[in-house]
Amino acid sequence: MPAGAPRRLTADDLRRLPQPTATPAGCACAHLKCPGWESVAAPLGEPLLQRLGTLRDPEEADPTVQELHADGSRYESAHAPIAPAWFPYNRCEVWTCRTCGRGFLQYTEFGGYYVDHRLREVDPARVLGA
Ligand SMILES: [Zn+2]
Numbered sequence: 459m460p461a462g463a464p465r466r467l468t469a470d471d472l473r474r475l476p477q478p479t480a481t482p483a484g485c486a487c488a489h490l491k492c493p494g495w496e497s498v499a500a501p502l503g504e505p506l507l508q509r510l511g512t513l514r515d516p517e518e519a520d521p522t523v524q525e526l527h528a529d530g531s532r533y534e535s536a537h538a539p540i541a542p543a544w545f546p547y548n549r550c551e552v553w554t555c556r557t558c559g560r561g562f563l564q565y566t567e568f569g570g571y572y573v574d575h576r577l578r579e580v581d582p583a584r585v586l587g588a
Pocket residue numbers: 481485486487488555556557558559560
């Protein structure tokens with residue numbers, strides 16, 4: 459692994475993150491409401507969040523764009539599974555709140571005429587797979 463490369467995380471790492479319901483009401487991250495994917499104006503980072511690692515496989519140049527769903531979920535559903543091997547989780551960076559440890563997934567959609575930064579909190583109960 460090259461020096462400075464982000465740590466590769468697994469589903470088990472995500473399952474160890476705190477339940478979002480445990481976020482203290484006054485925490486600096488409490489205004490982030492993103493049980494499902496939300497668009498944000500710009501990627502979030504320091505000082506609010508710190509990078510924990512990545513779900514991207516450095517060996518995989520062309521990760522799948524297939525999504526994994528359950529219970530009728532769709533991309534934007536709050537109850538959609540968090541499945542690290544599937545889109546869009548397979549291209550996400552993982553960040554945590556510096557204060558309470560709540561986990562967040564972030565990636566950027568590149569369309570023909572736009573870029574769109576997306577944010578979703580990690581609910582450990584929704585994490586599927588390895
Ligand atoms: Zn927090």
